[in-house]
Amino acid sequence: MENRNLYTFKRVCELNSITKAAEQLGYAQSTVTTQIKLLENELGVKLFERYGNMIHITDVGKKLLEYSNEIFRITERFLDEMNEEKDISGSIRIAAVDSVCMTILPNILNQFIQAYPKVNIKIISGTANELKHFLTNGLADIAFVLDFNKPSDELHSLLEKKVELGFYIAADAPLKSMDVCLEDLKKQRFVLTESNCQYRKIVESFFERNGIEPDILMESSSTEAIIKIVANGLGITYLPELVVNENPRIKRLHLKDKENEEKLFLKLLMHKNKWKSKIINEFIRICEVNFM
Secondary structure (H helix, E strand, O other): OOHHHHHHHHHHHHHOOHHHHHHHHOOOHHHHHHHHHHHHHHHOOOOEEEEOOEEEEOHHHHHHHHHHHHHHHHHHHHHHHHHOHHHOOEEEEEEEOHHHHHOOHHHHHHHHHHHOOOEEEEEEEOOHHHHHHHHHOOOOOEEEEEEOOOOOOOEEEEEEEEEOEEEEEEOOOOOOOOEEOHHHHHOOEEEEEOOOOHHHHHHHHHHHHOOOOOEEEEEEOOHHHHHHHHHOOOOEEEEEHHHHOOOOOEEEOEEOOOOOOOOEEEEEEEEOOOOOOHHHHHHHHHHHHHHO
16 A cells, blocks of 8 residues: 555545545546555555545545554654654663763763763663673673773673873972983872772783882872872873873873883773663763764
8 A cells, every 4th residue: 555545545534525626636537546546456445435526435434534544643753763863762871980081072072961961861870890890780782991901701892992091290399300200200209099990900010010119198999089180290190191181280201111011992882782862872872973
């Protein structure tokens, strides 16, 4: 059954006239008559009784009109939904480590909110291990982590980007050169993240491999606080480049000796069994642009 013929039938019923329907649809009257005949032949029923120039819809015709109205209502609703992407509504739960919340996430959220203002967003922060737990237990839809481990079998890495790590010191530190050796590090005091942080584990591995017993002045879960403390000349720290974000008050030290061999990655994770809704797919698309 062709939609074109069905729509012509619908207009004839609404106008109660083949002539008026033909004029409104831009068809010849004979074309409308042919379309009605095709419908009647296909269904094996009479849709109209004809009395001279008058037509009268049959009971079967009335039933077909009910169904055709429903078909076109559904079609119109479907097209409206497909054409109104900006009216997508719903929610998304985004988990992220604090360093991501302070750096790349605001820009991603800004782009997403502009595109989909009706979507409710919930941000959940925590350590990399906590965020993985949120994903495996259905407490978050998607998560940004800084990690050097391979995800568990339950989690799927959607996007990955290598992150540079380094030692940082106050920009006005009285050093002759930013090029230092391992012996120079042994003389410094350190301001580090807490022991459960992924990049704290990396720097501890570096210290152990190179026989350094660090003089730790302070530990903090806040990278923002660490940067401020280091900027005031109270020690040096070890952080991902994206966390420092070109802060003019601190600068990176360059080791003459071999750099640490561990690699850190910014990852966008999702549970392997999680269904990718339209909202999640659009969020991933925006993240892809920002990961480049």
